[in-house]
Amino acid sequence: MKVLVIGANGQVGRNIVKELSASEHEAVAMVRKEEQVDHLKELGAQKVVLADLEKDFSEAFSDVDAVIFAAGSGASTGPDKTLTIDLWGSAKAAQYAEENGVKRFVQLSSMGTNDPDAGGEEMKPYLVAKRAADEILKSTSLDYTIVRPGALSDEDKTENIEVSTSGFTSMEGRSIPRADVASVLVNVLDRPNTYHKTFEVLQGGNSTASELDSL
Amino acid sequence: MKVLVIGANGQVGRNIVKELSASEHEAVAMVRKEEQVDHLKELGAQKVVLADLEKDFSEAFSDVDAVIFAAGSGASTGPDKTLTIDLWGSAKAAQYAEENGVKRFVQLSSMGTNDPDAGGEEMKPYLVAKRAADEILKSTSLDYTIVRPGALSDEDKTENIEVSTSGFTSMEGRSIPRADVASVLVNVLDRPNTYHKTFEVLQGGNSTASELDSL
Numbered sequence: 001m002k003v004l005v006i007g008a009n010g011q012v013g014r015n016i017v018k019e020l021s022a023s024e025h026e027a028v029a030m031v032r033k034e035e036q037v038d039h040l041k042e043l044g045a046q047k048v049v050l051a052d053l054e055k056d057f058s059e060a061f062s063d064v065d066a067v068i069f070a071a072g073s074g075a076s077t078g079p080d081k082t083l084t085i086d087l088w089g090s091a092k093a094a095q096y097a098e099e100n101g102v103k104r105f106v107q108l109s110s111m112g113t114n115d116p117d118a119g120g121e122e123m124k125p126y127l128v129a130k131r132a133a134d135e136i137l138k139s140t141s142l143d144y145t146i147v148r149p150g151a152l153s154d155e156d157k158t159e160n161i162e163v164s165t166s167g168f169t170s171m172e173g174r175s176i177p178r179a180d181v182a183s184v185l186v187n188v189l190d191r192p193n194t195y196h197k198t199f200e201v202l203q204g205g206n207s208t209a210s211e212l213d214s215l
Numbered sequence: 216m217k218v219l220v221i222g223a224n225g226q227v228g229r230n231i232v233k234e235l236s237a238s239e240h241e242a243v244a245m246v247r248k249e250e251q252v253d254h255l256k257e258l259g260a261q262k263v264v265l266a267d268l269e270k271d272f273s274e275a276f277s278d279v280d281a282v283i284f285a286a287g288s289g290a291s292t293g294p295d296k297t298l299t300i301d302l303w304g305s306a307k308a309a310q311y312a313e314e315n316g317v318k319r320f321v322q323l324s325s326m327g328t329n330d331p332d333a334g335g336e337e338m339k340p341y342l343v344a345k346r347a348a349d350e351i352l353k354s355t356s357l358d359y360t361i362v363r364p365g366a367l368s369d370e371d372k373t374e375n376i377e378v379s380t381s382g383f384t385s386m387e388g389r390s391i392p393r394a395d396v397a398s399v400l401v402n403v404l405d406r407p408n409t410y411h412k413t414f415e416v417l418q419g420g421n422s423t424a425s426e427l428d429s430l
Binding site for chain 2: 054055056078079080082083084087088091117124128129131132133135136138139
């Protein structure tokens, strides 16, 4: 599959591009700045498209088979950008996918979105935005999968994870390497048993393949 | 009908309570502060419930037949409150309505939400939040009506409006009194032809009744 990676220059995004380039799929990396193009190609992107999530980026959907949405405005900007990028960027991506007949849509969400009220004053606006993006995606006709990792780390990929569709009761100090999150996002692509599913994921005791097969 | 008014102490909210008290319906006014209770009763609220949109307010739904969501965080707070009140408050209200079998849900939205990108840097985060709240409401099993007025004024009620389900091409300097918006929100309540409809409304040349009948 040709897979459009939205937010390809992000920390998880770059891992997704690497993961795709090592798979049978092809990465079409969407980035905002010209100076990011060469680096994404070095990471293995078959193609890089320049587009801005805050504008019309429908052209990026013209020749792809699937979408992985992994964009985020990050902690250095305020909740206005959380609304226009994390939430509205995702909602528009889902709309463009529908309009272009791109049925497969994998979304990087976050643990905590099942109950934003429990997230505390600081996290709640972010969790609301991510949850709303997930709800809007669920209301589309797309074959979506929503992946909600816990705290992200920069550790090496372990390929050992634990998934939960009902949600973990707590993170209990656990986390998951970004490289493993990328592996999950890429490995669900051609697993129809993950269509229309939402699940949380942490580093755990089983192989990625067996955990994803169990969904 | 017993109608729960969420955001009853707001500028549109107070007009809704007055409008309900002059109708065959009863207003159950939901407000956040004890000191707001007496004023809402003076305006004609049959009952006032104290609850906080940023917490669990499910108890307010226990003995009502319909909901009008008219809460907004206002311009004096930032986009964090737009997320937690305008968006998440509405999403939770819709969830509580479903859980309590309250099928009828009327939402005060805003013109501009059909294309938040066109709203400009300043308005876009607000329009995204309101649009997301509308999309989440549409994805429920509720008998919703979404009302999107243009610029609000404090003029007296005219009962002369114009509605558009496809959206006005521009406001062209037009507005609509808050009192007329309240009248629309109350008058759609028992009009089944407005179920599962979203429409914009401005002051116009036809009576409120005939414009709502035309939907």
